[in-house]
Amino acid sequence: MGPMYQYRLSRTSRCGITRPREPLSHSPPRLVACPRQATPLSMYVFTSDHFVLPLPADHRFPMAKYAGLRKVVERVLPSHFLAEAPAVTDSQLAHAHSAAYLQAVLQGTLSPKAARRIGFPWSPALVARERRSVGGTLAGARAALVHGRGVNLAGGTHHAHPGQGGGFCLFNDAGVAIRTLQSEGLIERAMVVDCDVHQGDGTAVVFQGDASVFTVSIHGAKNYPFRKPPSSLDVPLPEGTTDATYINALEAALEQAFRAFSPDLVIYQSGVDPWEGDRLGTLALTTAGLLKRDQVVFGRCDREDVPVVVTMGGGYAPAIDDIVSLHAQTVFEALRDLWPARTGHARASLSDRLPHSRDPRATPPSTSTIAPANLL
Ligand SMILES: [Zn+2]
Numbered sequence: 001m002g003p004m005y006q007y008r009l010s011r012t013s014r015c016g017i018t019r020p021r022e023p024l025s026h027s028p029p030r031l032v033a034c035p036r037q038a039t040p041l042s043m044y045v046f047t048s049d050h051f052v053l054p055l056p057a058d059h060r061f062p063m064a065k066y067a068g069l070r071k072v073v074e075r076v077l078p079s080h081f082l083a084e085a086p087a088v089t090d091s092q093l094a095h096a097h098s099a100a101y102l103q104a105v106l107q108g109t110l111s112p113k114a115a116r117r118i119g120f121p122w123s124p125a126l127v128a129r130e131r132r133s134v135g136g137t138l139a140g141a142r143a144a145l146v147h148g149r150g151v152n153l154a155g156g157t158h159h160a161h162p163g164q165g166g167g168f169c170l171f172n173d174a175g176v177a178i179r180t181l182q183s184e185g186l187i188e189r190a191m192v193v194d195c196d197v198h199q200g201d202g203t204a205v206v207f208q209g210d211a212s213v214f215t216v217s218i219h220g221a222k223n224y225p226f227r228k229p230p231s232s233l234d235v236p237l238p239e240g241t242t243d244a245t246y247i248n249a250l251e252a253a254l255e256q257a258f259r260a261f262s263p264d265l266v267i268y269q270s271g272v273d274p275w276e277g278d279r280l281g282t283l284a285l286t287t288a289g290l291l292k293r294d295q296v297v298f299g300r301c302d303r304e305d306v307p308v309v310v311t312m313g314g315g316y317a318p319a320i321d322d323i324v325s326l327h328a329q330t331v332f333e334a335l336r337d338l339w340p341a342r343t344g345h346a347r348a349s350l351s352d353r354l355p356h357s358r359d360p361r362a363t364p365p366s367t368s369t370i371a372p373a374n375l376l
Pocket of ligand 1: 197271376
């Protein structure tokens with residue numbers, strides 16, 4: 001049985017122009033055959049919301065957003081382009097995590113302290129769900145390498161370190177996805193563009209000292225995590241930062257990153273917690289500002305001719321519908337060029353639902369009831 005797809009490792013633009021790249025000393029074969037995948041590569045969007053994690057009723061994590069987001073996307077997307085995310089295997093997880101940590105997670109023997117740091121009660125369902133959440137990023141990345149874009153309707157688990165979880169993140173999806181694709185010879189170099197309001201500490205540590213991966217994190221200086229291990233490029237922003245300042249900082253960061261580094265793939269962590277009404281974020285981007293942010297990232301990647309996989313990350317608006325709408329805005333923007341008519345219509349109908357300014361619902365009842373820690 002022959003391979004299902006073949007493509008060159010060197011970047012080929014969708015208009016057919018192949019741009020030469022400077023060779024690395026350890027260059028793998030230039031023509032890579034991608035073996036037949038369990039998940040067809042014609043999928044663009046991956047969901048894992050059917051794998052539900054049992055949480056106490058009063059748990060702070062807005063788990064329902066994943067099913068809500070899938071329902072919104074499902075109404076727009078041709079159904080055969082939306083697929084259940086595959087589960088990552090133990091050996092794929094081992095690309096980014098230590099053997100001791102994996103053993104403790106998989107066997108349910110995490111210490112109480114390690115479990116508290118993660119913030120989810122351990123259960124076999126937790127492990128099953130997180131395998132899918134990471135698998136969505138890996139599958140979305142494979143789709144992006146073929147089609148230019150891929151989307152994981154979960155993932156963005158950037159607080160998971162090689163040897164410990166944290167902030168509702170069990171496994172580091174970017175770490176597992178990038179290292180897996182590298183081990184298969186499908187990519188050499190990758191960039192992580194992390195626009196969640198919380199700094200991507202786990203991702204920074206996973207790739208510390210790894211010259212094949214460039215990590216960018218633009219975040220609230222005063223947000224969790226309070227110890228921020230250095231990314232390749234960190235952009236901490238002061239409390240209350242608004243659209244114009246944020247967009248200027250993002251454009252400058254991407255300019256610096258792409259001058260320094262030429263990736264085969266970008267993983268875009270598109271957390272919507274920099275939104276002005278977020279209960280936990282210290283930044284003040286409007287809904288339009290978040291859209292502009294997405295457009296800046298996608299526009300820059302398009303100009304650089306780099307495929308992008310989008311992961312969701314955090315979002316803690318008081319109303320779950322607002323979180324869903326803000327994430328959906330990003331998903332439709334990601335897919336805009338693939339289905340202009342469908343996503344154009346979806347964006348128009350979404351505009352009635354999107355939160356357009358800070359409203360009374362956005363004020364938390366009491367800041368003391370919401371600990372500004374340990375969140376995706
Ligand atoms: Zn976050």
